[in-house]
Structure formats: C-alpha cells, structure tokens
Amino acid sequence: MDLEGAGMSYVEKLQCGSCREEFPAGRLWSLCPDCAKPLLVRYNLGAIRELDLRGRLANRPPDMWRYLEVLPVDSRDEVITLGEGFTPLLPMPQLTRKYRVRQVLTKDESLNPTGSFKARGLAAAVTMARKLGARKLAIPSAGNAGGAMAAYAARAGLESYVFVPCETPDANVLEAEILSTKVELVEGVITDAGRLVGERKDAEGWFDLSTLKEPYRIEGKKTMGYEIAEQMEWTLPDVILYPTGGGTGLIGMWKAFDEMEQLGWIGSTRPRMVAVQSDGCAPNVDAFFKGKEHAPAWPSPVTYAAGIRVPAAVGDFLILRAIRESGGCAVAVSDRETYDATSEVGRAEGLLYCPEGAACWAAFRRLRAEGWIRDQDRVVVFNTGAAQKYTDFIRKFQASSGE
Ligand SMILES: Cc1ncc(COP(=O)(O)O)c(C=O)c1O
Known part of the structure; x- marks a missing residue:
C-alpha cells in the first residue's frame, strides 16, 4: 500500500x-x-x-x-483517525428512471465514524489542534459536530467541551455525554451555544473549533470534492445538492475543485452548487434571492432537520460566492416536503436519508419539476448523516403533523 x-x-x-x-x-x-x-x-x-x-x-x-x-x-x-472518508457514491437507479435525468447519485456520508460527514472536518481540526498545542477543545454544535469532536478528542487524549441547544436529537447528546469531558445544553440555537463558547474560552483555556473559526475543518470537508471527482473518474457532476448550515462542505468542495484544476486533475467546468435550507431557517436562500453578499441572521429558526437549524454563518459570503460563481441556486423546503422525500428515497432505493439529506431530495424534486435540473444532468445528492440519530425528532414531527 x-x-x-x-x-x-x-x-x-x-x-x-x-x-x-x-x-x-x-x-x-x-x-x-x-x-x-x-x-x-x-x-x-x-x-x-x-x-x-x-x-x-x-x-x-x-x-x-x-x-x-x-x-x-x-x-x-x-493523523487522529477513526477511518473517515471515502464513502460510497451510490447510483439511484429507480429515481433516475422516475425523474428522467441522466443520473442521480447519493454521496452517502452516513457511513462515516460517528454517523455523519462532521467526522471529516473534526478529524482534520482535532489533528491540527493537537499538533499545534491545544489541550482543551470546545465546540458549539447542532448535534453531529459535537459528537464527532468528542470522539476525535477522546482518541487524541484531549479534553472536549460540547455546547448544544436544548432541542438537539437525543442520540447526539448521549453520544457527546459518553465521549466528551463535558456537555452543556444551551437555551436557544447553535449561535447561542457559540456565544457561550466565545465568552468563556479565554478563561477556560479552550481552543474554539466552531465552524470556520479555525482553518482546518474545511480542509477535512473538502475531501468530499476530491472523492466525488475520483469516484466519477475525474469528471464532476452537473449539479450538487448540499444541506447548508454553516456551509463548510459546500465551501470546502468549491475550494477542492479549484485546487484540482490547478493540479491539472480536472478542467474548468464546475457543478452548479445548490444550497438547501429549511423554509423555517433560510438565511442564505433569502440572501441569494435578494442579491446580498451577507446573510442577516434568521429570527426564530424552526426545523426538525437539526443540522440546518443554523440562523447565521460566519462564512455566509463564501457560501453565496460559491453558489453564484457556479451558476447554482439556493432552495428552501418545508419540513413536510422533507418528510415526504424521506419516504420516497427510502422506498425506492432502500436508503434511509437523515432529515438534512431528505431536504436535498425535496429540493431535487422541486428543481426537476421546474426544469432547473435538466434531462442530461448528472446530479449528486448529499445524505450527510445517519437517520437513526433522529428517531426522537422524526417521531415528534410525525406527531405534530398528524402522521
Ligand atoms: C447531518 C447534517 N447535515 C448538514 C449539516 C450542515 O452542515 P454545514 O454546517 O457544514 O453546512 C449538519 C450540521 O450540523 C449536519 O449535522
């Protein structure tokens, strides 16, 4: 080897x-x-x-x-590793046929350690934090990033402090309780958790691993772009649908494509990048349609897709820049559409998408119906995490919508 x-x-x-x-x-x-x-x-x-x-x-x-x-x-x-990355890029033959496009593929990130794509960013960030001398790590998280950080910190022998909203899937909280030094449940959303970390980090000696507040999480996440190119024999799809909270994956892949072109591995053609958000929390969709460079914070965010319940992102301008440069777009879908999308993908392809991935499938359906996704397009849809972590949230959504 x-x-x-x-x-x-x-x-x-x-x-x-x-x-x-x-x-x-x-x-x-x-x-x-x-x-x-x-x-x-x-x-x-x-x-x-x-x-x-x-x-x-x-x-x-x-x-x-x-x-x-x-x-x-x-x-x-x-490297501090638990075997992250090189996840399958799975064809979706039934849905490709049903929606009459050239090809639809799922990049199935649920198979990563700790059950989500957050493993990539946190493997890189914890590796670099330890190498550069940090001993206590802190992170605000919507759920999956906290568990991933705790896992890699444990593996690295570092202390870890995880701050999650009270409304976080129980599996995420439990995972962090077992793996981390300490978990704190915070009133509000991820930005409130981020504020707490910011206020306390100096006194506590924590290094802050918040999304894009250090340079290395994005380096781990960009490997999704390298993998897609390698798995498609050094071509890129026409469209990528990505559930966007802080946007590290989208920004990371955009960076990867640029690097690969400079390396001579791919040409100048790029996928149209689609940032998918929930209509209960859609700051980047709103900013995209209003032609803004930054996305004002979204008031009172609500969605059962916990990972995209992110009202403000420090890298908003990088998300918006990548979407625009790629000729892509931004789409907000309802929780109802997301839930229906889960059933469709599950029954057609045997893949149980997490709510964030299902939001992307809902966006696919919308964009295909509108003709924005064309017959000849090859489309990659991101399933960013394991649905099994959301059983309580999915049940709650079912109960509230009379399922
Ligand atoms: C499963 C899942 N999908 C998507 C996201 C959004 O990722 P990002 O913040 O990189 O945009 C998250 C973030 O917590 C997540 O856990």
Missing part, C-alpha cells in the same frame, strides 16, 4: 477568505486577526502537481487521508 507523503506538508500559508491578508501556518489561528473572517489554507500546488499523485491514489488506503499532500499534516503518523 502506498503510504507515501511522509515528510513535510505542502502548506504555504493561511489566507483570509475576505481581505486576502496572509498569515504563516505553524501556530494556532482562529479568525483573521484583521477582519474576523475565515482563514483558508493555501498549498504549494505547483510542487504537488509535479508528483503525479493522481496516478498513485489507487494504491492508497480508502479514507480521506489518501489526499495527504493537499491536507495540512506532515505525515499519516500524526
């Missing part, structure tokens, strides 16, 4: 995604010290291009660290 890549990382610097100011990697960073926007990792892609890495991937382990040279670590030895 090819475990090459042992040596120094190809990271050149960190760069602010907004003001473009540059900073040296090699120490812990949070937001850009100049403008308080997210920092992004920049690599020496010219040097990586020389390696003929794409040709060597076939002999590497089937996890996200197979793309080692475009990840921030020096070698596999320092």
Whole structure:
C-alpha cells in the first residue's frame, strides 16, 4: 500500500477568505486577526502537481487521508483517525428512471465514524489542534459536530467541551455525554451555544473549533470534492445538492475543485452548487434571492432537520460566492416536503436519508419539476448523516403533523 507523503506538508500559508491578508501556518489561528473572517489554507500546488499523485491514489488506503499532500499534516503518523472518508457514491437507479435525468447519485456520508460527514472536518481540526498545542477543545454544535469532536478528542487524549441547544436529537447528546469531558445544553440555537463558547474560552483555556473559526475543518470537508471527482473518474457532476448550515462542505468542495484544476486533475467546468435550507431557517436562500453578499441572521429558526437549524454563518459570503460563481441556486423546503422525500428515497432505493439529506431530495424534486435540473444532468445528492440519530425528532414531527 502506498503510504507515501511522509515528510513535510505542502502548506504555504493561511489566507483570509475576505481581505486576502496572509498569515504563516505553524501556530494556532482562529479568525483573521484583521477582519474576523475565515482563514483558508493555501498549498504549494505547483510542487504537488509535479508528483503525479493522481496516478498513485489507487494504491492508497480508502479514507480521506489518501489526499495527504493537499491536507495540512506532515505525515499519516500524526493523523487522529477513526477511518473517515471515502464513502460510497451510490447510483439511484429507480429515481433516475422516475425523474428522467441522466443520473442521480447519493454521496452517502452516513457511513462515516460517528454517523455523519462532521467526522471529516473534526478529524482534520482535532489533528491540527493537537499538533499545534491545544489541550482543551470546545465546540458549539447542532448535534453531529459535537459528537464527532468528542470522539476525535477522546482518541487524541484531549479534553472536549460540547455546547448544544436544548432541542438537539437525543442520540447526539448521549453520544457527546459518553465521549466528551463535558456537555452543556444551551437555551436557544447553535449561535447561542457559540456565544457561550466565545465568552468563556479565554478563561477556560479552550481552543474554539466552531465552524470556520479555525482553518482546518474545511480542509477535512473538502475531501468530499476530491472523492466525488475520483469516484466519477475525474469528471464532476452537473449539479450538487448540499444541506447548508454553516456551509463548510459546500465551501470546502468549491475550494477542492479549484485546487484540482490547478493540479491539472480536472478542467474548468464546475457543478452548479445548490444550497438547501429549511423554509423555517433560510438565511442564505433569502440572501441569494435578494442579491446580498451577507446573510442577516434568521429570527426564530424552526426545523426538525437539526443540522440546518443554523440562523447565521460566519462564512455566509463564501457560501453565496460559491453558489453564484457556479451558476447554482439556493432552495428552501418545508419540513413536510422533507418528510415526504424521506419516504420516497427510502422506498425506492432502500436508503434511509437523515432529515438534512431528505431536504436535498425535496429540493431535487422541486428543481426537476421546474426544469432547473435538466434531462442530461448528472446530479449528486448529499445524505450527510445517519437517520437513526433522529428517531426522537422524526417521531415528534410525525406527531405534530398528524402522521
Ligand atoms: C447531518 C447534517 N447535515 C448538514 C449539516 C450542515 O452542515 P454545514 O454546517 O457544514 O453546512 C449538519 C450540521 O450540523 C449536519 O449535522
């Protein structure tokens, strides 16, 4: 097996995604010290291009660290891993036929450690936090990120502090209770949990792993973009539907496509990126249609798709930029549509989508009916987590809607 890549990382610097100011990697960073926007990792892609890495991937382990040279670590030895990544890209033959499109595929992220795609970002972020000297990690979470952070922190021998809204699926809370140093239930939503972490982190000595408030979660998440390209034999789909809360996955994939083009692995054609939100919490959809660069916080967010109950995102401008540059769009669906979408995918394909994934399927149906998704399109739909973690939320939705 090819475990090459042992040596120094190809990271050149960190760069602010907004003001473009540059900073040296090699120490812990949070937001850009100049403008308080997210920092992004920049690599020496010219040097990586020389390696003929794409040709060597076939002999590497089937996890996200197979793309080692475009990840921030020096070698596999320092990686905190539970086997995350390289999830299946599953054809959906019945639904492809029913909706008369060229192809529909599910990127099934439910098979990751801790049952969601959050494993990717947190594997990378915890690895880097430990390497750069953090000992106590804190995270505000809608549920899945908290469990993932706790798992990787435990694996790394670090303390972990998880802040989740009171209204969080019980499986997420239980998981974090078992794996973390401490879980706190917070009145309100994820942004209220984030405020608490922000207020207490200095006194407690916590390093804050909030979405996009450190540079490395996005590096883990971007591997979804590399995988889709590799699994589609170095082509990209025409459309990607992604359930968007903080938007790390969408921003990460957009970054991955750019990197891959610079590496000579793909051409300049991009998928139309679709940010899917709930109509009970749709700040980015609203901003997209109003032509805004930033998304004002959504008042009183409500949806049983807990992971997209995110009223404000620090990377909103990066989400909106990626959607617009790709020629994509943003869609808000109701919980009713989401619930119906779960049944359709489940019965047709045997795949039990989590509510966030089902929201994407609901958006697919809408966009197909409107003709925005075309006959000749190849479409990737993200199922970002395991439905089994939401049994209490799904039951509650059933009861409230008279199911
Ligand atoms: C299952 C699931 N899907 C989607 C999301 C939204 O992800 P992001 O914040 O990266 O946009 C979350 C976030 O908690 C989640 O848990």
